[in-house]
Amino acid sequence: MTKLFNFSAGPAVLPHAVLAEAQADMLDWHGSGMSVMEMSHRGREFMEIIHDAEQDLRQLMAVPAGYKVLFLQGGASQQFAMVPMNLLAGKTSADYVNTGHWSKLAIKEASRFGKVNVVASAEDRGFSYVPDQGVWQCDPEAAYLHYTSNETIGGVQFPFVPDAGKVPLVCDMSSDFLSREIDVAKFGLIYAGAQKNIGPSGLVVVIVREDLLGQAMPGTPTMLDYQVHANADSMYNTPPTYPIYIAGLVFKWLKEQGGVKGMAAHNGEKAGLLYHAITSSNGFYSTHVAEADRSQMNVVFRLKDEALDEVFVAEAKKRGLVQLKGHRVVGGMRASIYNAMPIEGVKALVGFMGEFAHQHG
Amino acid sequence: MTKLFNFSAGPAVLPHAVLAEAQADMLDWHGSGMSVMEMSHRGREFMEIIHDAEQDLRQLMAVPAGYKVLFLQGGASQQFAMVPMNLLAGKTSADYVNTGHWSKLAIKEASRFGKVNVVASAEDRGFSYVPDQGVWQCDPEAAYLHYTSNETIGGVQFPFVPDAGKVPLVCDMSSDFLSREIDVAKFGLIYAGAQKNIGPSGLVVVIVREDLLGQAMPGTPTMLDYQVHANADSMYNTPPTYPIYIAGLVFKWLKEQGGVKGMAAHNGEKAGLLYHAITSSNGFYSTHVAEADRSQMNVVFRLKDEALDEVFVAEAKKRGLVQLKGHRVVGGMRASIYNAMPIEGVKALVGFMGEFAHQHG
Structure with missing residues (x-):
């Protein structure tokens, strides 16, 4: 698989x-x-x-x-x-x-x-x-x-x-x-x-x-x-x-992995990539969280057109990117990128997000 | 091993x-x-x-x-x-x-x-x-x-x-x-x-x-x-x-394994072998538990000579029979023979108990 x-x-x-x-x-x-x-x-x-x-x-x-x-x-x-x-x-x-x-x-x-x-x-x-x-x-x-x-x-x-x-x-x-x-x-x-x-x-x-x-x-x-x-x-x-x-x-x-200090750097890099993909999407993706308080662990974002949510989740799944649906309380999408999420996973997600925005934007 | x-x-x-x-x-x-x-x-x-x-x-x-x-x-x-x-x-x-x-x-x-x-x-x-x-x-x-x-x-x-x-x-x-x-x-x-x-x-x-x-x-x-x-x-x-x-x-x-009914038969057989080894040992091994109330899960027994307890545990361990020491509250020995203990384990223990009694009796 x-x-x-x-x-x-x-x-x-x-x-x-x-x-x-x-x-x-x-x-x-x-x-x-x-x-x-x-x-x-x-x-x-x-x-x-x-x-x-x-x-x-x-x-x-x-x-x-x-x-x-x-x-x-x-x-x-x-x-x-x-x-x-x-x-x-x-x-x-x-x-x-x-x-x-x-x-x-x-x-x-x-x-x-x-x-x-x-x-x-x-x-x-x-x-x-x-x-x-x-x-x-x-x-x-x-x-x-x-x-x-x-x-x-x-x-x-x-x-x-x-x-x-x-x-x-x-x-x-x-x-x-x-x-x-x-x-x-x-x-x-x-x-x-x-x-x-x-x-x-x-x-x-x-x-x-x-x-x-x-x-x-x-x-x-x-x-x-x-x-x-x-x-x-x-x-x-x-x-x-x-x-x-x-x-x-x-x-x-x-x-x-360099302990907590090593992890913090790794987590910062992962979160940085993902938030950049969101904020540089010309509004196709957005996050409601204040910039200084954005989580490095759970990246919560929305699609401009909510009607595309299900398509996004389904297409992501086809690429092996799973569990992206946001919690029912807030809706939208959530990518949890804890310590054990490799940067390759985040890069794959960012790549997919770009393609998806291009296709549906 | x-x-x-x-x-x-x-x-x-x-x-x-x-x-x-x-x-x-x-x-x-x-x-x-x-x-x-x-x-x-x-x-x-x-x-x-x-x-x-x-x-x-x-x-x-x-x-x-x-x-x-x-x-x-x-x-x-x-x-x-x-x-x-x-x-x-x-x-x-x-x-x-x-x-x-x-x-x-x-x-x-x-x-x-x-x-x-x-x-x-x-x-x-x-x-x-x-x-x-x-x-x-x-x-x-x-x-x-x-x-x-x-x-x-x-x-x-x-x-x-x-x-x-x-x-x-x-x-x-x-x-x-x-x-x-x-x-x-x-x-x-x-x-x-x-x-x-x-x-x-x-x-x-x-x-x-x-x-x-x-x-x-x-x-x-x-x-x-x-x-x-x-x-x-x-x-x-x-x-x-x-x-x-x-x-x-x-x-x-x-x-x-035949469900709970199958397990009950299996457990009865295992406990029967072990209690028989104890009660037929001419007092080398004994259990203080009333016959009708003897546990089919945790067989608690003592050696006639408490001074042999440590030797028993050590010799048993050499045969791959481990965790036989009784709880500190009651002392002696305890063999727990839950569902997953195969009858071969009980037979090995019974065999060892016989030899040990023969050697030290």
Whole structure:
């Protein structure tokens, strides 16, 4: 078959080298006689796998001392509850920035556990930008300040890390985790569902400052208490072993690619090509996202003539360019170009877009 | 290397045919050009995978109409909270049977959300038996009656399905799910962590009678509300797609093996061989579990001379018989012989046990 480029927003394309290694190891990991799926999570072999995964992630992100790295389940959606249940810590309210679909869900869930103060919202302009921090109405007494660094559906990405002062900064980094350098020390807690830049779904990575642990509200289920998982090094119960193994392979692959710094350059180049194809199309393609806040991970765009949407998707598919249909909430097109999307995929898409515009323009 | 037989209590051995198919499909599932891990969970391909998995499971267990089958995350440990949070339904208490380590954890967690009435406990005799239902102190007004059909650590298995009258019967079936025929119509809710008889860890299967949905207590996190997942056909958020795919392959394999009925015969034969080796060893090996309640899944036994434990484990390992050390809570040995353990593995173990007893007896 034609080589396929998969622009899915998640679960998403994984590095070919990672899948090839997983394939080779499927029946017998490193001479153990077992598949990773068959290993006791408390056995020597898997302990080595999870240890290496954590160490590689710590190295990739330069996680400072005083932070726990947790491998949990339930996706970012479960974090929407775990964050307030664990971090409200007796305070009455938390600050949230509303930049789109995923922030809204985080805000809705948090509201069930405490008062949410929306410090800024981009809803006034269809979630097409990141509100300037100068206008945020932050509460210096807030339990924490939460934001979504990249809105997968809207295609909006924070070009800066907010300054939260003494308030712990919490970030849903699901869709741009490990895609650019960040200073972990600026954060109280970072969480990221795995199925975009880390590995398979069914795993969520949490990086949390240790002083924030141990204050879960009464009635928090044991499995939703960060302290429980931190005390047990993510082994309170059986963790999602195979997704952790694949994540570990992705981390090793990232190190070989020049780490997060290498990825950031690669991602910038890919996004640059694609946005250039959109903005130089004489209006055949367009994006509603403010230039400074355009996502390097999810490139959201529209065709001038909406009636061509289906043709575009079908023709692209014939070229092996799949999963380009935009999320139903915003319509149009979306090309997700996470770390594992090779530049050849983006070039193929840009080439196709040019031809399509020429044919139908 | 020597062919290995893995007696791990979970994650545990998987059918070779399943792993071989997963290996063949790793880079390109059925000509899709994608690994299953790379597929959008809402795409046609994965929708087919999860649909087939559900239908095969329904067929294997003859799940009647009026029951939802859910593929969730968080393992049985998260179910320990979800069950009371969803099923107390305004009632004040729930009934629990205490047959060992896992019942105790379920009871402890449920106690955080309501009153728990322990209707019977086998703690008086070191959790070596299942209390006769004649002596249970059940509350006809209980929200539900909970039991653990197989205690993975203690090696005790219910030889009967309790009669709960009009009270919904809830079962943690993690370690004997799909190992014998059961009448799902007798249950209000069944849950099972995948990593014993279903597939990889990171997946928990829930089968729930529809009339029990929709009554989650206030403060239940959205992700812990069965109704939310039932309404979305397990797609409220991204499900653990790869574990679901592997579970689906296991379900197909089970159908080829004669279904649950075929497995029950196979499991009975395996357990019979092993218990015979123990009870006919003139006391060199022994099991503390009452004869009628001996688990067909986790065969727990001791050596007469505890000082030989380490030698036994080391010698067994040399023969490719691994993960035989008992759980630290009970000591001794444990051979977990789930569906996927071939009879050759049990025969090899029995052969080794005979030789070892001969040498050291």
